[in-house]
């Protein structure tokens with residue numbers, strides 16, 4: 001039986017355990033979308049993870065979803081990540097960058113641009129802006145000939161990521177952002193080759209992944225997906241068929257992994273596990289869901305055939321999560337006020353477990 005603390009060979013990377021740190025936006029980048037020394041410390045503190053997946057990183061300015069998130073599309077941004085990846089490697093870890101294009105989940109107050117999406121359908125809910133939460137604006141539908149530029153943005157950012165010392169990239173194909181908008185049946189109302197049929201709705205995802213594979217190699221490319229997820233108002237018709245078709249196309253590419261969220265019935269997810277010939281990272285939870293991933297969920301999914309398990313919130317408050325899981329130590333609760341508050345407080349201030357020596361009594 002596979003155990004969470006067994007090693008795993010992920011492409012060329014020898015992971016010492018099967019615990020993955022899930023991507024988490026923490027909005028602590030410096031002006032210009034630059035990574036900072038605090039970010040280097042934060043990720044280095046968590047380097048005992050088998051693999052770290054970074055917070056969402058925008059591949060272009062128009063792809064930026066939230067204020068305060070880092071990018072990988074300028075030389076300065078690429079240079080700013082080098083100390084981060086070096087700190088993780090120095091501490092014995094491995095790190096992929098998550099490439100996140102927000103599509104319609106963005107705002108002109110954040111980027112200076114009207115957001116773009118598959119169709120002129122706004123997201124549901126308020127988006128973050130430098131002036132506080134604002135209703136999601138109307139996106140501009142991409143013209144057919146513009147789509148390639150956004151496909152290419154993932155590949156370009158992936159090249160930048162490798163130059164910056166990342167071990168690979170994960171395309172954010174989940175949670176209602178651009179790739180997920182194309183997969184959707186209510187955010188994507190297109191009548192060209194990127195909309196309508198399942199084969200057309202998966203096309204943007206397949207092209208973005210293929211371009212990235214061409215840029216940095218399949219062993220350095222993964223994708224995150226949230227089958228059936230309804231974030232920011234996306235809906236998907238025919239979930240099992242949609243994802244079966246997508247995985248069939250992606251399976252030809254020999255990717256490092258797919259990273260699934262527990263956003264639909266276990267039966268459907270197990271079906272996708274069976275259909276996927278490569279490595280599966282499972283996150284058996286929901287973003288901001290009521291219950292964070294625990295050891296029992298991890299063991300359950302290792303039993304169902306996932307090779308790797310990602311933990312999100314537990315990694316925020318437990319930099320030594322792997323050791324705590326291994327030794328059965330208490331898991332410190334997360335403080336959700338710390339997610340996006342900025343600064344080092346609630347970011348670098350969660351301690352590792354403090355072992356104490358039992359008091360010895362002298363005779």
Ligand SMILES: Cc1cc2nc3c(=O)[nH]c(=O)nc-3n(C[C@H](O)[C@H](O)[C@H](O)COP(=O)(O)O)c2cc1C
Pocket residue numbers: 022023024025026055056098100172174175224261283285286287288289291292293310311312313314339
């Ligand atoms: C503060 C915070 C930020 C997040 N940002 C991202 C992100 O940038 N990209 C992403 O794919 N998921 C993001 N997520 C979702 C997590 O990766 C993960 O799927 C979710 O928290 C469920 O796992 P957990 O129960 O272990 O926390 C975020 C979650 C949290 C709590």
